[in-house]
Amino acid sequence: MNNTPFSPADMARRKKRSLVLALVLAGLVVLFFATTIVRIGSNFAAMAGG
Amino acid sequence: MSDLQLNIASDQALGGQGTADDYFALLKPRVMSLVIFTAFVGIVAAPGTLHPLLALVALLAIAVGAGASGALNMWYDADIDARMRRTRLRPVPRGAILPGEALGFGVFLAIASVILLGLFVNLVAAALLAFTIFFYVVIYTMWLKRWTPQNIVIGGAAGALPPMIGWAAVTGTIDPGSISLFLIIFMWTPPHFWALALFREDDYAKAGVPMLPNVAGRDETRKQILLYTLVLLPLTFLPAVLGVSGLLYVTGVALLSAVFLYYAVSVYRLREGAAADRACKKLFGFSILWLFLVFALIPVERLLGIASFPSVLP
Numbered sequence: 001m002n003n004t005p006f007s008p009a010d011m012a013r014r015k016k017r018s019l020v021l022a023l024v025l026a027g028l029v030v031l032f033f034a035t036t037i038v039r040i041g042s043n044f045a046a047m048a049g050g
Numbered sequence: 051m052s053d054l055q056l057n058i059a060s061d062q063a064l065g066g067q068g069t070a071d072d073y074f075a076l077l078k079p080r081v082m083s084l085v086i087f088t089a090f091v092g093i094v095a096a097p098g099t100l101h102p103l104l105a106l107v108a109l110l111a112i113a114v115g116a117g118a119s120g121a122l123n124m125w126y127d128a129d130i131d132a133r134m135r136r137t138r139l140r141p142v143p144r145g146a147i148l149p150g151e152a153l154g155f156g157v158f159l160a161i162a163s164v165i166l167l168g169l170f171v172n173l174v175a176a177a178l179l180a181f182t183i184f185f186y187v188v189i190y191t192m193w194l195k196r197w198t199p200q201n202i203v204i205g206g207a208a209g210a211l212p213p214m215i216g217w218a219a220v221t222g223t224i225d226p227g228s229i230s231l232f233l234i235i236f237m238w239t240p241p242h243f244w245a246l247a248l249f250r251e252d253d254y255a256k257a258g259v260p261m262l263p264n265v266a267g268r269d270e271t272r273k274q275i276l277l278y279t280l281v282l283l284p285l286t287f288l289p290a291v292l293g294v295s296g297l298l299y300v301t302g303v304a305l306l307s308a309v310f311l312y313y314a315v316s317v318y319r320l321r322e323g324a325a326a327d328r329a330c331k332k333l334f335g336f337s338i339l340w341l342f343l344v345f346a347l348i349p350v351e352r353l354l355g356i357a358s359f360p361s362v363l364p
Contacts, residue, residue: 038101
């Protein structure tokens with residue numbers, strides 16, 4: 001017996017939305033990590049120069 | 051039915067049915083693409099350098115900030131959007147996304163974009179982005195749009211700020227060069243939107259939005275389009291005067307502006323029938339191409355290594 005209040009179409013739509021959100025979040029994690037490395041790198045370079 | 055299922059059913063009744071595409075549409079992707087492009091030109095035109103990754107983050111933050119403005123605009127204007135042919139299929143009037151969901155989405159993105167730009171790029175750029183979002187949502191959407199036919203004249207400032215944000219991302223300052231880019235978009239906005247309003251007058255009237263044609267009349271709108279065009283075109287040369295651009299820009303702008311003026315004069319002269327409508331549509335369509343090409347000339351010059359004119363400023 002299917003007790004879920006959502007139709008298969010609803011579930012498919014939600015699944016796609018969750019997947020897109022997960023991909024966006026994963027992309028942001030990578031971007032923020034790389035950006036932090038760049039910022040730290042430029043701070044080290046500034047310290048070495050000064 | 052378990053408590054969990056009851057909660058889920060209740061959530062469904064309260065929304066949560068928007069697809070990823072609906073949320074993307076909430077960001078006004080076409081407006082966002084123009085914002086990204088003009089902000090990119092601001093980054094390229096600014097004196098100085100920015101690490102490519104930081105430039106990417108700056109563009110992302112500016113794009114998300116623009117998207118947040120679009121979502122908040124669609125939240126507040128859902129009643130107007132539902133009455134206009136052009137906007138009635140947007141996610142909120144269509145019922146795909148609830149107004150509260152659009153509000154939450156927009157507020158979250160607005161705050162996140164400003165924090166992102168402030169943390170990773172600089173505070174001046176972040177402050178400008180915050181001001182842009184505030185100006186578009188509060189000053190334009192909530193106040194001017196429903197109150198005065200000058201709505202898009204003043205509200206146009208929000209759309210004109212992205213190149214200044216891009217510039218500030220590089221320099222951390224507000225300079226005459228970045229203001230010259232702002233002024234071009236600011237003065238371009240009225241002729242562009244009034245050309246649209248002339249052939250969509252009924253739509254705006256039905257929604258109760260006081261656009262110039264349905265308040266001051268079509269002839270007055272045509273006169274204002276021509277007057278604003280006459281102010282806009284000389285202003286377009288300002289980046290060259292300030293040393294932001296060079297000879298290729300001046301030549302290109304001169305040619306493009308001649309065509310812009312031709313279409314604006316056509317709108318002014320042709321006042322009846324299908325020919326008048328066609329003239330408005332041509333000006334509206336060409337104005338988009340004009341802005342794109344004028345701004346594209348600056349990165350093209352940089353790419354070709356063509357020198358800019360010396361600035362008249364010390």
